[in-house]
Amino acid sequence: MKETDDLAHRLARYALWLEFEHLPPAVVHEVKRRVIDTVGCTLGAYAAEPCKAARAVALELGREPEASVIGSPVATSMDLAAMANGVAVRYLDFNDTYLSLEPAHPSDNIPAALAVAEAGGRSGKDLIAAIALAYEVQCRLADAASIRARGWDHVTYGAFSTALVAAKLMGLDFGRTVQAVNLAGVTSPTLRQTRAGELSMWKGAAFANSARNGVFAALLARHGMTGPAPIFEGEMGFFQQVSGPFALPDALGGEPAAGDGPAEGDGPAEGGEAAVGGAVTRFKILDSFLKRFPAEYHSQAGIEAALELRRRGVTADQVERMTIKTFLVGVEIIAKDPEKWHPKTRETADHSLPYCVAAALMDGTISPAQFSEARITDPVIQGFLNRIAVMEDEDLTAKYPDGIPTVLEAYLKSGEVQTVRQDYPRGHFGNPMTDREVEEKFLEQTGGLLAPAQRKEFLRLAWDLEHLEDLGPLLAQTII
Secondary structure, eight states, rough: OOOGSHHHHHHHHHHHHHHHSSSOOOHHHHHHHHHHHHHHHHTTTTOOOOOOOOHHHHHHOHHHHOOOOETOEEEEHHHHHHHHHHHHHHHHSSOBOOOOOSSGGGGGGHHHHHHHHHHTTTTTTHHHHHHHHHHHHHHHHHHEEEEEEEEGOOHHHHHHHHHHHHHHTTOOHHHHHHHHHHHHHHOOOOOOGGGGGSOOOHHHHHHHHHHOOOOHHHHHHHHHHOOOOSSSSTTHIIIIIIIIIOOOOOTTTSSSSSSOOOOTTTTOSSSSEETTTEEEEGGGGSBOOOOSSSSSGHHHHHHHHHHHHHHOOOGGGGGGEEEEOOOOOHHHHTSSGGGGGOOHHHHHHTHHHHHHHHHHHHHSSOSGGGGGGHHTHHHHHHHTTTEEEEEEEEHHHHHHTOOOEEEEEETTTTTTHHHHHHHOOOOOSEEEOOHHHHHHHHHHTTTTOOOOHHHHHHHHHTTTHHHSSSSSSHHHTTTO
16 A cells, blocks of 8 residues: 555545535525524533633633634634634533444534634635534544444544545645644543543543544644554554555545545535535435434433324323334444443433433423433433333334434333334435524524624625635634
């Protein structure tokens, strides 16, 4: 293998190639939806304790006012802005999801993209291309190998995607972009204990820290720092120590050009596809999902099924016992650990399938209020969890991740059995949220924080993102 064929070089070539002009209109539109959704999630979590802690550190250590801390009138360094805003994006577990061999929340990349783009005075088109790049890199790595099974957390991949985003927005040349990947990779592995057992505040901070590392890696590379190579294929590299060997499709990191530019004929194709180096690829942002409820994505179908039971007139008091049938990954991530059955923290409760289903049935909704300490520890809901069983159904496992099929069987005290099945919850690409629903979610999370005029202007500018010369006017609307 030639040095220039290693994965770090291939990723760097792709990052330098991808520009706004290569993006189909459907992808540009979806990026704008994700910016609206992500900023809404950030502001919705503004008052949460881990978000306060991350902001305090960012404002204490960040001496250069380069990038906005969303919600605050004070700026900080771009790497610490990526960290502080990233913690807020994830705290409510309300931002988007991608499901594959390794699940991911690719909008976690957006705080890093916003911070570096703002610091560099980049345009809306530059930001859109960088966000599309982040989704391509993280989601295709998630397609390539499950690192969860080897003890590593999915945010490990985020250091690579954010390093490439930062390098692109900083305008690094090819060689320094390769070094940003090498530096990010050697510092990136994150223990899966992040999401095992009783979950802590760190659950929402883990990707934010990877993003901080990714931006910092690009900063180091910009000033000439080199990293170990080959970072993926080396004797003690990423393949050997973290993921096992894998290959990415030629459409990502292939040979879009003999040098660093686009090949002849490369560019947008129909729908959400683009031609890259003679291959046609569908952009991964179109295969990721928005969330209707602030809870782990594998619980979304179960939540909707519980709400359907309520619409049928079924109450928790009528239920003698309930069985939740779902796919294997759903059992492993949000039902296997004993802590998921009697959660004590917000982070554990929103990653508990039985708790989310019980709360939806009992309260008729899932909102941040369902994850307050008082609600989580309520003996009534804790007692109801003892009436729930969760099991894998092999037929449902076979349909994952194209869908997230979940079946609720409620055995009533009357002897009646009520069954509800949900395969594509609202926000899944098989049942997408409308633009109006995306706006409504943003408005719900920012109500009482931003003035009506700010919210209206933010939405107007976000929908017009590709025409913004810089991000200052957009981010000015997020100051509380």
